[in-house]
Amino acid sequence: MAIRADFHLHSSFSGDSKAPMVEMVERGIAMGLRQMCFTEHMDFDFPVSEGIPKGFFEVNTDAYLYELLRCRAVYGDRIKLCFGVELGLQAYLAEVQEGYVNSFPFDFIIGSSHLCNGKDPYDAGFFAGRSEEAAYREYFESIIDNLEVFHNFDIYGHLDYVVRYGPDQDKFYTYEKYRDLFERMLELLLENGIGVEVNTGGIGYGLKELHPCREVLKRYHDLGGEIVTVGSDAHRPADICREFKRAEDFLRDCGFSYYTVFDRRTASFIKL
Template identity: 50%
Template sequence: MRSDFHLHSSFSADSDAPMRDMVEKGISLGLSAMCFTEHMDYDYIDEGMVFEADIPSYCKTLTSLKEEYEHKIELLFGLELGLQPYLKERCESLVKNWDFDFVIGSSHVVNGQDPYYPAFFEGRTEKESYISYFESIIENLHTMSCFDVYGHIDYVVRYGPNKNQFYSYKEYSDWLDEIIRLLIDKGLGMEINTGGYAAGLGHPNPHEDILKRYRELGGEIVTIGSDAHAPERIAADFDRACSILKKCGFRYHAIFRKRKPTFELLC
C-alpha cells in the first residue's frame, strides 16, 4: 500500500511537524499519495488546546507543496472532523465551503469529555464508558453524514483503564453492528487506523473483528491511515494492515479524490 490517508502536521494542535517534513518522509518511503487530515474539532473541551485548523493557511501551504512536489508524490486535501450532534450545521457548512478531497468523521468528544483524559472513565465501569462512546457514534450517524469514512471507531479503547484487555467485538456487538449497518446504509466507509499499534494495543483501530464484520455485512469502502503526527509514524505498520484486510475478505482499499472513492488492489 503506497498511500496514507490519515496524517497530521503542525496545522493540527497536537502536532509540531512541519508539513514539508512529512512530505519529504512520505517520498523517502516510496508513497505515491498522502492525504493530510488536519483536526477540526469545534468546541473542544480542553481550554489549553484548540483543535480548529486554520483552513485558509493549511490550504495555501498544501497547494504550494502540491505544485512543488507534483512529479514526486500526490498530495491531497483532507480533514478530520470532530463530530457532535449539535454541531451538525457547522460541520456541514465547513465541508460544503471547502474543496476537500477526503473527510474523516471522528468521535473525540463525548458529552463534553474526551476519552484521552482519565476523567472520561471516572464514576462508571470501563464497559459503561465504552458503551457510552459507541452510543455517541450511533447518535452522530443518525444526525449527519457529511464525511466519507468514520475514523478509528474504537478510539476509546486506546485510553481505557485496561485498554483492550477485556475488550472484544463480541462483547460490544450490539452497538458495533448498529454502527456498521448505519455506515453501510449511508454509503460511508471505515478506516483501518494503525495508530492502535502505537498505543500499545497490538491491533489497529478498529479491531480486525470489526473490519471483518463490516465486510461480512457488505461494507466495501475502507481507507488506510497511520494517524501519524510526526514523520517517523507515516505508513507505520501498513504491512500488518494489508494482511489484516486480506484476512477480513477485502481485495481493495479506497483512495479519495474530490470526495469520490477509487479502488486499488491491496499489496
C-alpha cells in the same frame, strides 16, 4: 504490493503536531508513497482544559490549503497530495459541520469521535467511578448519535479510539460485549455509504490490534461494506506508514483485496 497511500496524516496545522508539512511530504516520498492525504484536526467546540486552549483543534483551513498547494507545486511530480480533514463529530454540531465541509474543496473527510457527550476519553475522568465497559458503551452510543444526524463525510476514523485510553485498553475488549452497538453502527454506515478507516495509530499506544478490531472490519465486509481507507494517523514524519504491512495482512484477513483512496470526495480502489 505494498499499500502506497497514507490517508490519515497531521502536520503543524493541527494543534497537536509540530511537524512542518514539507517534512511530512519528504518523508512520505522517501517511504515510497504514491499518495498522501493530510487530514488536519477540525474539532468545533472542543472543551478548554489544561494544555488545550480555545480553538486548539481548529485548523486554519485557508492557511492549510495555501501550504498544501505550495507543496503540490514543489513535490507534485513525485507524489499526489490530497486535501483532507479530520472532523471531530458531535451530534449537536451537525449544521456547523455541514456548513464547514461545504465551504472548502476537500478531497476526503474523516469523521471522528474525539469527544463523547462533550467529554474527552483522553482525560482519566472519563473513566472514573464506573466500569470500563460502561464508558466504552457510552462512547459507542455517541457514534450512533452522530451517525443518525450527520452523513457528509467519507469514512469513520478509528472507530474504537476509546480503547486507547481505557484503564485496561483492549485487554478485555471484545466485539461480543458491544455487539448490539456495532450492529447498529455498521447498519448506519452502510445505509449512508460511509466507509471504515483502518487506523494503525493505536499500536503506538500499546494496543494489540489496529482500529477497528478484527471482528468489526470483518463484519463490515460481510455485510457488503466496500470502503476501507488506511491511515497511520502520524503527527510526525517518523510515524508515516507505520504498521502498514500489518494493515495489508489485516485487510486481506477481513476479506478485502484492495484499499480505497479518495479524490474530490470520490472513491477509487487500489489492489493490494
